[in-house]
Amino acid sequence: MKGSRVSNAWKYVLALIIIAVHFVPIYMVVAIAFKSPYDHSSRWAFPGYLYLKNIYTALERGGMLLALKNTVIISGMSILFIVVIGAMAAYPLARNKSRLNNLVKGFIMGVMMIPPLSILVPLYSFMAKIQGINSYWGMIVTLITFQLPTSIFLFSSFITSIPVALEEAAAIDGCGPFQTFFRIIMPQLKPVTASVIIITGVNCWNNYQFALYLLQSPRIKTITLAIAGFFSADSANVNGAAAAAFIGILPMVAVFLFLQKYFIQGMVDSAIK
Amino acid sequence: MKIQKKSVINLFYIPAVILFLVFVIYPFIQGIRLSFTNWNGYSQTMKFVGIKNYTRLFQDANVKTALVNTLIYGVMSTVIQNILGLGYALFLNTKFKGRSIVRTIIYMPVMIAPLIMGYIMYFFFQYDGGAVNDILIALHMEPVDLLVHSGTAIRIIVLVNSLQFVGVAMVIYLAGLQNVPTMYYEAAMIDGATFWERFKHITIPLLMPAISSSTILNLIGGLKLFDLVMALTSGGPGFSTHSLSTLVTNQYFSAQSAGYASAIGIFTFLLIMIISNVVMGYFDKKEVDV
């Protein structure tokens, strides 16, 4: 590319159009969140005054702080196990391509395709039997299970691209398979781990369908439940709802900005075998 | 020695497989059992009705509508996300200042829960005070009720879903483009190849793995579409915008036909599996050809 200023102008125009299109939903959330409920101006208009009452309503009435804490615990623990169990499961699938393992891989892809709703009631009954309703661990285990296929998928593609030489050397030095995995493989997985955290983390953070049924007690509700409660049919407080949504999105955006450098790199090495 | 060691590492996937068996497969089998009953979804009693739910499924006009909608949601979203995602990736792969901001903003909506996105978009498209109608009114045009016609509503759902998740496709293609060596292009430029020729003969073949990943991920996501439909139209008017997933909830809870709903759920699973496998098979063959 010649990179002259004139020939780049179209890029900035195009970039601005793209930003405008994709930023609209977030703009709308922010504009509504900081607007008084009695402000009947267009949804496009930005509030020309500082108004924090909705944020306060979301935090107080909506219990967003408690919900944030719960969501951080649930998502954090889930992500930890999704990464560890996922990486472990991916290792043999990437390195030992036997017929059995191909079958296992197909089975895991199949799990990805089951619509969560078709198993909701049996899963709920089972969870109730083992006392998993309204508990952190019940929700965490469910999230882990449903996010694992994605994690395994990403990790196994990535591990395939790592040369085997190091592992062979380790084997010659007398390392067992467990040592090899934790000492040799794990440290190399950093970039793809960022991708796994972002992709599955977003899904854990935003999960609604399972949370709705497994977490009914208000002391354990997550932010998506809290936000949805604001939006629910009879609630008139659109502004409080937007404020809650705003609070719920912020931490995700922060994590993304922090990890995005690794994220793209991880995708380079994993999604593309 | 070697063989033994290879199978030893298979132990590593045991925890994952146990989780799947206990929390997915066991309930799923229960779901299959329910699909042969007339259970209403809450009573302690139910009757075995054989394959009646499945025969009903193939005659039900609402299932047909939901099936067609599901295919539209799945296929159209995949097409739009891939074309637009590839376009964005090609654009952002060129050098200009601020491209990381553009990339971040395209990816940002992915982080909003689809249900919440649906509610936000309802503010956008609603008749009374909706953002789109505000523009129309400002331009002295008649406001329109966009979600009332199932055709328009379906298009809107596809569009919202595609624009929200185009970031995923974009990232996959951006990643894919990093693996395309620039020397191929340089050689092609020397040979006088046009942009289109370079795109067709170098970019596309080398991006095949990315296209495959992106297509499969988006297709499964689109075929399972649920939250967005619930938030925007709740499947209405009538049954006209239901996807199979939302129809399952409707039949399970509202219509109190849990047995029938389970049958639709199993049908949906089989449909997604068959489509995904056909598509995956196609890409596998394609990659071998390349």
Next chain:
Amino acid sequence: MKKLALASLAGLIAISVIGCSKAPQEPVETTTATETVKETETKKDAVASTGVTIEFLYNLNGESVSDAIQDVCKQFTEETGIGVEAVMPGSNFSDIMKTRMASNQLPDAWTTHGWAVARYAEYLSPLNDFEFASHISPSIKEQITDGEGNLYTLPIDMDLTGMIYNENVLEEAGVNVDDIKTWADFEAACEKIKAAGLTPIQLGGKDSYTMGNMMDFVAPTLITNEDEANQAALLDGSFDWSKWNTVVNQIDSWRQKGYFNTDAVTADFMTGIKALAADKAAFMFTAASGITETYVQNQDTKMGFMPLPAREEGLKQSLMTGEHFAVGMSKTTKHPEEVKQFMEFLAREDISSYLATKCGMPSGLDNVISDTGRLAPYYDKYANDSSILNIPYFDRKYLPSGMWNDLCVTGAAIVSGQADSLTVAVDQMKTSYEEKKAQE
């Protein structure tokens, strides 16, 4: 840093193009949520905790009612030392209850929202031994008692439902509600309202229950009121569903005449409430609690409710009665004694009266007085008027459980004017009815 500055500059430019809104005047809040309950409280020292917490699920939305319930539960804990976890799961309440019934994991107490007998009886403990059982208001007693005389729920208040209307709009259009005796009168009123440039009937089809309400409110007036043959036929399964055509035709004729709001199919319930509050629409098919909601939006409007018109002259108008805030207790609770105390506490005169007043509904117990506030004149006007039929909700009484969905869906299809929607609607009702009847 430079990038950030650039981005924010672009943002500022964009906002200045779109424009900013000015800070609006906000109404001053006059009441605080807890004052009433504090007055009735006889200040006792809090009792030591018993370590038992019972779970209570309720489905009453609206900030003031929800706050009142939470306050009452707190007071119960203070007096008895028994904890109450009171949960309002939102619009998914009945889905959640179905899941919990399916897995036999019921809360200790829950609101039965009209289904105490038909849906929940299998899981509820009969309440006949409670003292309040002898005080149940006669107009609701039959609906919450099964064939063997078991009482299943405590009616803290009850619905008395017709159509709600905006008095200012009717006045502007020159309509007097007292002149509306039949649906023909009603349509004449709608014409006047339409001529005045206002919306005669407001619907919010995105919340599909608004469609269900309309069907459920119109159907009894055309089918079952003062027609014992139809009543019996619906109950024993021999109903001739071609008669349902009168219902769908009536609704379709309203659509053709343009009585509904333009966005009838896609608007939500709150949009409707706001339209009535803003004096833009006249009628809405919803319970009287809808009036309370409009007053939240606009205190200065003037709302009322009226009985449902009759199908022809000489027949009676009707009002529907049913459960609104009614609480049942689980048969399988692990803490039967504690839940009993809770039920007795809810039925206590001061508590029950406080809750019914907050809901703005008449009490379901004959020894309790509810202050229905601005609605009081309407209750006084209609409650004891013998020329008005008191009927149960149509679907709860005459349709098998699970057909509410069919009312909602077919209603929406008719209002959206889909091709064949009328025949499809009748067919769907017939098929679903036969299937569910066979299952009973």
